Amino acid sequence: MGRVTVTAKEQLAEAVKRSGRRSTVQLPEEFARIQDPGDTSTPLSSLFLQGEVALKIYLTLVMLTAAEPHKLRRVVPDHYWAELLGYEELNPADPIAGAGTRRVRRAMKALGAGGPEGKGWVTRTLDRGRGYAITVVHPDGPKRAPYITIPLEFWSRGWINVISARGLFVYLCLRLVLAGKKDHEGAHVSTTDRARFLIKDDTWQRGVRELEELGLARSETTRAAPDRWSTDLRIRKVYYLNTEFLKENDSRLEPVVL
Template sequence: MSRSSATAVTAESRRLLKQLISRSRRTSGVQFPPAFLRDDDGFDPPLSRILRGGQGGDVRLKLYLTMTLLAARQPHEIRNIPARTWAQVLGLPEPEVNGARRIGDALDFLAGMTLVRVAGGQGRPRDVLLRSPSGNGRTYSWRDGRYISMPLGFWANEWIYRLTGSSVALLLVLRDMRSNRQPTDPPWLTTDQKRRYGLSEATWTRATKELTDNGLLSVRRRPQGKDFDHRRLRNTYWVHTERLDDAASPPATPPQE
């Protein structure tokens, strides 16, 4: 979709987003288990499945991340937020009608993936209960040994309006890749390692450019292999998480999803 910062993000969108952040009472990022991002058994993980479908994927991913931001405490439930309000929070055009419909479609999709349980409707707001981010339908929990977090600045500094869904997904992937590495030893991926995230080459290429253009990513070409081995040049990736602590400036030309 067109970047909402150019078309539909309003002062009301920003006010409601800040209200949700305050209502969540979070002081740090939102945590996700590795199983949300990657699958080592050859299946597509929830993150990549949410993203598929062009404009719909953008809405689904940002809605799911923002619902997870809000439902920070037991029982991880959200009540009485109308679809039009979610549409305003995400900066969707025509929030009263088309925007609300897109939110409804996104909720149905996420429920079909067993990431949420949805109840109600027919003239009243639908209640949402978060389920496991791994998509197995179990009780919500992000605790799985280690975890990957989306910094609070993603919402507080309005990066959610600046970035496309593809770039948001890759940002989470890069957070997973970075782990405990240092800038002097940035991570790189083999083809098989890359596949476990389930993102297409087109998504990877497009999102890499967008994150780089926004100062969130540095990509370098470095040789891999020991001194006497055949050495291949591979891309290394270093995500600048600290950049999310700065306000997201509006793009000169909004990118297309």
């Protein structure tokens, strides 16, 4: 019998089942927001600079390795990640890895070098003929709220495969800003707030626009007085997440082309 073709979305749903997680992946506030004015990077800003593939692989590896020592249970080849994240669809009759797998290899190399204290975010050990055993360094931070909570449906519904690096950067920032809020509860994100995320204005604006096109977030412009004694109304933009939409719907749009 020939190989049965499995879609990336089906592979993602199966990966979530294997993870053993129940509802979300939690990342500490320090993953995205600087704690000291002298800080020049965060794990998120560093991963963003390493590129879309590295950022998505790392988040997926964190999702898959919930329990210490955070070692992936399966030994997998590089083309597994290329297929899982929609970068490549191998032909069962001629399964030769192509450009997508090469992008994964470059991303894995970057993750192996560019992590906390220069030790890398992942350690890979080759098991010849099978692939790589992978151990993941999870981000450090106080085990207290607020957290960045990523719904598992972000993977199982295929959303991770249609979002760009900039959209993902903004999405994780908004999940921290709006932590604990329901979909109808929004929040303003000031330029000072954005500065603590070390995100450029252009990346923020384009990321927000992308999230709105995907249906994962929305925003509205409001007018409000800075205090109850003022009559000078200020224009503010308020952001909301569409978490229930994400959980209940599969991704429908094509991957964003950069």
